């Protein structure tokens with residue numbers, strides 16, 4: 001028995017990193033999984049990797065839909081594809097997001113709009129447009145970050161987007177409780193993904209950046225996408241049936257000590 005047998009899940013930003021690991025885990029737990037992302041080739045590869053990983057135990061099913069979460073028309077297409085299947089949504093993981101370093105004094109309107117457009121606007125309208133599809137008892141998991149609660153130089157815009165997401169989880173948990181829908185945030189610490197490596201100014205500087213980040217973590221290492229996926233699965237599944245409006249840290253102790 002999988003923890004998500006018979007359930008339908010949507011994971012945004014699932015062609016890389018945490019989203020891909022989570023989509024793979026959801027499928028392995030029996031869910032039918034819809035994946036999104038902007039890069040089509042990477043999305044096709046992600047779908048194939050999930051199907052291949054399923055092997056003969058073939059997962060509930062998987063569909064990739066190209067889409068940008070900051071584009072409302074794309075979100076409509078994604079939700080239309082989910083609606084077409086006719087099973088609604090039991091799990092929604094709004095994972096699409098990212099950021100980049102820019103110190104105060106150099107922040108541009110474009111940097112602000114892009115980061116807030118993907119992380120905050122994208123999360124808000126993904127959830128809003130999914131509302132008619134969410135089944136009673138559904139679980140919504142929002143991708144937050146330890147950056148929401150910790151000051152990191154040159155990361156203020158990203159941190160502010162994740163603080164907004166933390167706040168969304170509280171308000172939406174209160175708003176959707178009467179439909180039996182739970183809303184929680186996952187707060188990963190530094191996790192080894194293409195997105196984290198992309199924070200380095202050049203690929204050659206990535207190893208030093210990752211080593212420095214790992215040193216800040218009490219457990220002395222970066223998290224893996226699979227470890228974050230396991231925490232998201234907990235929030236997505238009935239194992240967390242009495243938990244809503246909360247923030248679960250999967251951060252090796254980074255924000256706890």
Ligand SMILES: NC(=O)c1ccc[n+]([C@@H]2O[C@H](COP(=O)([O-])OP(=O)(O)OC[C@H]3O[C@@H](n4cnc5c(N)ncnc54)[C@H](OP(=O)(O)O)[C@@H]3O)[C@@H](O)[C@H]2O)c1
Pocket residue numbers: 012013014015016017018019036037038039040042067068069070095096097098099118122143144145146187188189190191192193194195196
């Ligand atoms: N890695 C960490 O250390 C860490 C820590 C805390 C929180 N997080 C959060 O975890 C989430 C995943 O991060 P990650 O590290 O796994 O990053 P990643 O490897 O860069 O993956 C990001 C995913 O989001 C998608 N995406 C980005 N912008 C999008 C948009 N506008 N519309 C649709 N999809 C979009 C990307 O696909 P396309 O580019 O093809 O669209 C990709 O699939 C993010 O919300 C991030 O802020 C990560």
